Amino acid sequence: MASMTGQINDFTAQVQTALFEPFRSVLADAASKLWWPVALLSLLIALVSLGLRPFAAKLLASDTWTSRSARNDYLILLINPVLQVTLLSFLALNYAIIGQWIAAALTWAGVHGQATGGGALLAGLALTAALFVADDFARWSTHYLQHRVPLLWEFHKVHHSAEVLNFLTVQRHHPLDPLFTTAVIGIVTALVNGVFIGLFGDHLTIATVAGANIFRVASNALGGLLRHSPFWLSFGGATERWLVSPAMHHIHHSSDPKHYDTNFGTALSVWDRWAGTIYFADGAPVTDFGVGEETQHFHSLTAIYLGPLQRVWPARKSNAAAEANR
Numbered sequence: 001m002a003s004m005t006g007q008i009n010d011f012t013a014q015v016q017t018a019l020f021e022p023f024r025s026v027l028a029d030a031a032s033k034l035w036w037p038v039a040l041l042s043l044l045i046a047l048v049s050l051g052l053r054p055f056a057a058k059l060l061a062s063d064t065w066t067s068r069s070a071r072n073d074y075l076i077l078l079i080n081p082v083l084q085v086t087l088l089s090f091l092a093l094n095y096a097i098i099g100q101w102i103a104a105a106l107t108w109a110g111v112h113g114q115a116t117g118g119g120a121l122l123a124g125l126a127l128t129a130a131l132f133v134a135d136d137f138a139r140w141s142t143h144y145l146q147h148r149v150p151l152l153w154e155f156h157k158v159h160h161s162a163e164v165l166n167f168l169t170v171q172r173h174h175p176l177d178p179l180f181t182t183a184v185i186g187i188v189t190a191l192v193n194g195v196f197i198g199l200f201g202d203h204l205t206i207a208t209v210a211g212a213n214i215f216r217v218a219s220n221a222l223g224g225l226l227r228h229s230p231f232w233l234s235f236g237g238a239t240e241r242w243l244v245s246p247a248m249h250h251i252h253h254s255s256d257p258k259h260y261d262t263n264f265g266t267a268l269s270v271w272d273r274w275a276g277t278i279y280f281a282d283g284a285p286v287t288d289f290g291v292g293e294e295t296q297h298f299h300s301l302t303a304i305y306l307g308p309l310q311r312v313w314p315a316r317k318s319n320a321a322a323e324a325n326r
């Protein structure tokens with residue numbers, strides 16, 4: 001009985017922590033796009049780029065904050081962390097062990113460096129950059145597959161069903177959608193760490209801002225948060241060859257078929273350029289967001305959470321095929 005009470009208390013504590021998660025990311029998570037210094041700097045960049053009147057008009061447009069799409073964003077923001085610590089907690093894996101295997105394999109092969117002094121400092125900076133680039137490539141490649149593999153697209157569509165972009169849309173996901181990306185990032189991060197530990201030792205320090213990779217924080221401040229904002233901000237062609245502008249992500253969310261399956265990048269646009277999926281933000285601003293006709297299937301929370309599961313369920317799919325063959 002006592003252990004039952006303990007379990008209920010644990011569960012309640014987990015749910016309370018999860019409910020506080022959105023506020024924690026704003027107040028204390030420097031890696032989050034919603035971290036308050038990043039948000040302030042992003043707003044300042046938008047204000048300076050657009051001028052006060054257009055900035056205020058976009059920011060204060062009631063649709064951005066009160067439309068059905070926006071209200072669903074708020075609910076998803078609160079519900080997903082609770083699902084992650086309760087129903088989906090068994091899916092949380094720790095990939096750090098892979099890094100230890102890589103380092104051990106390198107040691108076994110006779111590679112066991114120990115950088116010291118300036119060498120360790122330089123190696124730490126190289127590790128900071130390598131982790132950022134590897135993370136960005138992992139995000140690009142998994143995002144590419146989320147659009148190209150029908151099973152993954154069913155879940156990713158929830159993110160694309162947003163009809164307005166209001167900062168919090170960054171967290172509008174079906175709870176199963178980010179699992180694939182998180183897993184690949186975990187593995188890639190562990191691989192990079194393992195190689196650096198093998199080559200230079202396990203005492204390297206990466207460059208951080210409040211505990212988060214400095215490149216990640218810079219990229220969030222220079223456009224990361226603004227990608228899902230109501231502001232159309234282009235960097236100009238020369239810069240967009242290297243960096244994804246907020247306007248390029250607006251194109252990624254556009255309901256116009258000519259924009260579909262372009263600009264999968266998070267921070268660096270080089271992956272899209274090399275893959276031929278880049279779409280520069282040199283045209284008129286995108287005004288319609290969503291997945292065309294299908295957007296109507298994502299208006300309620302039930303449709304958002306259960307719709308993708310129903311559509312990928314094998315029995316349902318075979319029934320649908322039988323119906324079609326009749």
Ligand SMILES: [Zn+2]
Pocket residue numbers: 143147156160252
């Ligand atoms: Zn996408």
Ligand SMILES: [Zn+2]
Pocket residue numbers: 159170228249253
């Ligand atoms: Zn997006």
